[in-house]
Amino acid sequence: MNKKERSFSIVMTVYDQAPELKENLPLFLTQEYEPGYEVIVVDETSTDETSDVLKLLKNDYPNLYNTFLPKPNRLIVRKKMAFSIGIKAAKYDWLIMTKIRNKPMASDILKAIAEATDDDTQLTLGYMNKKGIRLQPFADFQDARYHILKAERKLRIVRDRKRMGYTWGRYDFIIIRKDLAHDVLKYFEEKIPNSSLLCVRLRIFWKNLFGRSSTTQLYVQ
DSSP, X not given: OOGGGOOEEEEEEESSOHHXXXXXXXXXXXXXXXXXXXXXXXXXXXXXXHHHHHHHHHHHOTTEEEEEOOOOOTTSOHHHHHHHXXXXXXOSSEEEEEXXXXXXXXXXXHHHHHHHOOTTOSEEEEEEETTEEEEEEESSGGGGHHXXXXXXXXXXOOEETTEEOTTOOSOSEXXXXXXXXXXXXXXXXXXXXXXXXXXXXXXXXXXHHHOGGGOEEEEOO
């Protein structure tokens, strides 16, 4: 596919995040990107005004689609199920899985991402920093397993309001083909024995240390 023709489905899940939606979601919905894109928000059965905010925004932005996660069984992985619903709803072949707090730094971020990513890359991890965003591509999505596993998430304590944000590691968004997205979701619930944890963390560190040359830095004005 020509990069100029690539369309994206931006998928995110939210829970009791009405203030963040009011402030940040319009920035996702007003990207200057001619091939077209959509934003899919999955509400994890919020108890605040999240559903009302989404209804109001949907009236102003036709590229917004929202759905919800029914009250889940405690035995299933809530975040995994929510993303699964969002992935099924996506109409485009390329997904960007992210969080509402990771708002775009400029109105042409999607254009920059499209120009910097390659169709031969199955998965790309995106990192936000003061200068812009850094993209770390993986030719095979399975090579990103250790970066997505809970092992990397435990390298720092992350709190999402009152809930532990264990779904994310040091990356801020995932770019992946839709046909592979469900395979990546299984990493959200995979656990690593404590006996193997140190080895996995060292592998992540080593790959990041010597893989800098393969990353792409996109600067934002």
